[in-house]
Amino acid sequence: MRPTPRAHELAPLIDEVLGAVRTVLLEPTAFAPADLERVFRLSMSDYSELILLPPLIEALHEQAPSVQIEVLSTAAFQPQHALETGRIDLLIGNQDVGAGVYQQELFVDEFVCVVSATHPAIKRRLTLNQYLKQSHVLFAPQGRGDRLLDEALRKQRVERRVALRLPHIQSIPHILHRTPHIVTIPAKFAATMDRAGLRPLTPPVDLPSLQVMQYWHQAVHQDPAHRWLRHLVHEIAQRLHDGPGPGS
Structure with a gap:
């Protein structure tokens, strides 16, 4: 049997509902990063890795020492599919993504x-x-x-x-x-x-700003551990807001 057009339309909503149900069933107690034992797979470019990874690993060492991070190149797969299938937990960069994917601005660079x-x-x-x-x-x-x-x-x-x-x-x-x-x-x-x-x-031509985002699939949107990681990444990125600009 093939899914109907209506089934395809409802699939993203069903994924999010199931994710919320799993969260309620599997995470009944208060979330504590210090007790978390989990592997997060992040996809990012060399640029994002150099900027964000060192302070992120430092923060994880202090707050959640049992968490492991695996970094995968953004060139290794199709981002939308990787997020949908859970191949990666979080995508950091500037990508074209489709339906069912949340996004949040981390910082803007020149x-x-x-x-x-x-x-x-x-x-x-x-x-x-x-x-x-x-x-x-x-x-x-x-x-x-x-x-x-x-x-x-x-x-x-x-x-x-x-x-x-x-x-x-x-x-x-x-x-x-x-x-x-x-x-x-x-x-x-x-x-x-x-x-x-x-x-x-300073460049002699007008160039656009570079917006760096983080992306995640709706299936993990309500996951407490995933939500904590996203908040941590965003918090670290915000510290870069007042970083060096052109010609500094």
């Missing part, structure tokens, strides 16, 4: 350009001509590039000369130290790099 402090042509101010003339390093996980940044540049008819595409961001500081290349990255990520020998600069 883009900043970074070059070597000994760059032969670029000093304290980056002009549009310099931005177009120099070679760029592009962070391109799974070869996709940065969709948000690329779309903004395309609308302004600005085309970067890309010399290197990288699936990971950890090697970027080392490359900038050895070349006159430019990289355009979120400011909070730039702040995590070893600033010695590097110079952050």
Whole structure:
């Protein structure tokens, strides 16, 4: 038998109701993070991992030492399906998700350009001509590039000369130290790099803000442990609100 259209329509609501029932049956007592023994699977990009994971693990060590975290790459699967099937508990980033998925803003970041402090042509101010003339390093996980940044540049008819595409961001500081290349990255990520020998600069073009969200499936919306974890992640993210901006 195949589910009817009405059954498909009701499926998200049924999932949420069943989740609430499981919560009542399986969590009859007050929730205590210190007593929690559970593995949470989080999916996030390198950027989100660098920004959020260290303070999150620190908080878990203090509040729920028996909790385990498994981090999975956002490029490893289709986010919507992974949330629906429980393959991941929480998705952190900026993704297109469908019905049955809740979302919450964690923080907003701005883009900043970074070059070597000994760059032969670029000093304290980056002009549009310099931005177009120099070679760029592009962070391109799974070869996709940065969709948000690329779309903004395309609308302004600005085309970067890309010399290197990288699936990971950890090697970027080392490359900038050895070349006159430019990289355009979120400011909070730039702040995590070893600033010695590097110079952050305000981009010479108008770029959008980067909104970082957390996503979870409605089946776990009422789960006390999951709700506690979401609150903890959001609390940590809020501390980043007053973090460094472009050129800082």
